[in-house]
Amino acid sequence: MKNFFGWLGHNFLELLQELGRMMLLFIQAFFWLLRPPFRIRLFLKQMEFIGVNSLFVVGLTSLFTGMVLALQTYYAFRMFGAETLVGATVALSMTRELGPVITGLMVAGRAGSAICAEIGTMRVTEQIDALTVMSINPVQYLVMPRILAGFIMLPLLTIISDVMGIFGGYVVGVQLLDIHGGLFMNRIYEYVELADVYNGLVKASVFGGILTLVGCYKGFYTFGGAEGVGRATTQAVVMSCVLILISDYFLTALMF
């Protein structure tokens, strides 16, 4: 019993330590954001990598999420004759919750892992040391553009995700399940407010920060050759997904 609590406490302390180091990296990145030189090209490249290149996978997964949501809610709502509310339910779920979360998880899997693997490889092959030796701050050069790109691109991807999700819900609800199209849309206008969308976008921004920060952090402190890079990448994906889901709860509790 004592051993178990010892183990629990030890792991908890380690987790706190890790989160603390991550915050320090984030603060450093923030200060380097304000200092010249401003490398716009690096930033644009990361926006393309994190944002544009994730469009397809985010769109596809959101489409199917909207579709399955419509199927499931139709099944429940039919019992008390509220089928026309399917559209509003799908739209509210997507904008408030699923749009940002799906986007966050998909980008963590796609771009977060790649960020970690790239920076981790640069660490173990001394490329980060080489940057330092050339008087170029690696946090400014590598970490800062990625975090900033995550902050900006995730909300934009979430807008696409919201739209695709609602479209999927429309296709299933109206085309397959014969809900009246006008009513379907009308209920959405009635129940969904702009604040729902905005709050979802704030969440997405935080998720974007989390997944890029975790990817950069895990990569930056990689050790132990190719095996170390693999380990760090796995940890980065798991950790960013966990942090996204946990912070999702607290952000929701705070905002809604």
Added chain:
Amino acid sequence: MEQDRYIIRIEGLTKSFGTFTILNGLNLNLEKDRVNIIIGRSGGGKSVLIKHIIGLLKPDKGRILVRDRDIVPMSEREMAHVRREFGMLFQEAALFDSLSVEENVAFPLHEHTSKSYKEIMTIVQDKLAGVGLQGMGSKMPAELSGGMRKRVGLARALVMEPKIVLFDEPTSGLDPVMGATINDLILRTKDEFGATCIVISHDISGTMKIADNIFMLYEGKIIVQGSPEEIKESSDPVVRQFIRGEAKGPIQIN
């Protein structure tokens, strides 16, 4: 006059990782405009020492004076300034994978000078020709052999015309001919660029050919130093075992 003679002086350098003390009160004076070679066993702290000289690691104790300025208490910002005097060739060259050979060599120029693209390209072609790689500019690092990568790394290290160039095991993993080519390039770096070369190596025959001063690092300290002739004549049993490459002797194998 003493001050002018030594470009880097290290006093009482101590560094531990966990409970393992890797450098233990090391003293070292490196002469200006010479090829200074530090020899010692793999894992004996040579890389750790060179990383201290360029400020990638901070010591637990001791002073590191570069042109009589102690770099140990310096902030990252001041350090970035001091590092402009340095160039470094990493063990595996540490070329940026995402950039071509040309872009790798041009990288410090783009970052630190306001030269035009055309001027930069002229310098880059010149440096690449200097290491015998003219016409290879558009290749990616992954397409190059180990020896070519190291030569690109050297061109990149020299492109800002540093006064001090560090070489981390420049000939390890290369065939003898390529090793000799790299050794020639180290000599040319000293003669043509007038740079101080600091090399860490366990390549004894190469060291004997190009070194002005040799330092033997053993158990966290410099145990012997001198010219190649003096090292060859050394009566120290550790040095004798090391330069002759014998399995039996005072050096502990672990």
